[in-house]
Amino acid sequence: MFLLTLLGPDLSGGVSLVTGFSLSRSNHPLILSSCSPLILSSSHPLILSSCNPVILSSCHPVILSSSHPLILSSCHPVILSSSHPLILSSCNPVILSSSHPLILSSSHPVILSSCHPLILSSSHPVILSSCHPLILSSSHPVIL
Numbered sequence: 352m353f354l355l356t357l358l359g360p361d362l363s364g365g366v367s368l369v370t371g372f373s374l375s376r377s378n379h380p381l382i383l384s385s386c387s388p389l390i391l392s393s394s395h396p397l398i399l400s401s402c403n404p405v406i407l408s409s410c411h412p413v414i415l416s417s418s419h420p421l422i423l424s425s426c427h428p429v430i431l432s433s434s435h436p437l438i439l440s441s442c443n444p445v446i447l448s449s450s451h452p453l454i455l456s457s458s459h460p461v462i463l464s465s466c467h468p469l470i471l472s473s474s475h476p477v478i479l480s481s482c483h484p485l486i487l488s489s490s491h492p493v494i495l
Contacts, residue, residue, distance in 0.1 A: 388414065388435075389407060389408075392414070413436075432455075444468045
């Protein structure tokens with residue numbers, strides 16, 4: 352069971368916008384896929400958590416933004432993929448955690464930004480892939 356607030360012109364064609372307090376917990380794969388920009392934005396903590404894979408995929412930009420902590424967590428792979436920019440931004444900690452591979456992939460810039468700690472954690476490979484700039488930015492520790 353998960354709670355996800357979805358707003359957009361056509362939700363049947365994919366997720367175009369997620370706003371407000373967005374909390375997602377599931378025992379099944381959590382897959383958000385769209386051929387339009389995939390934007391998850393919250394003024395509260397943004398938490399995507401699953402005991403199975405967490406996959407966010409779009410043919411356009413994937414943007415996760417929160418003015419509070421931004422947390423993606425799974426006991427299985429966490430995959431963020433876009434053929435356009437991939438941006439994760441928070442004024443608080445950004446935490447990506449998986450007990451399996453952690454994959455962030457884009458054919459355009461990959462940007463991870465936080466004014467606080469930036470933590471990427473996996474007991475398996477952590478893969479950051481981009482044909483363009485790969486930017487990790489934090490005014491506090493960056494932990495890989």
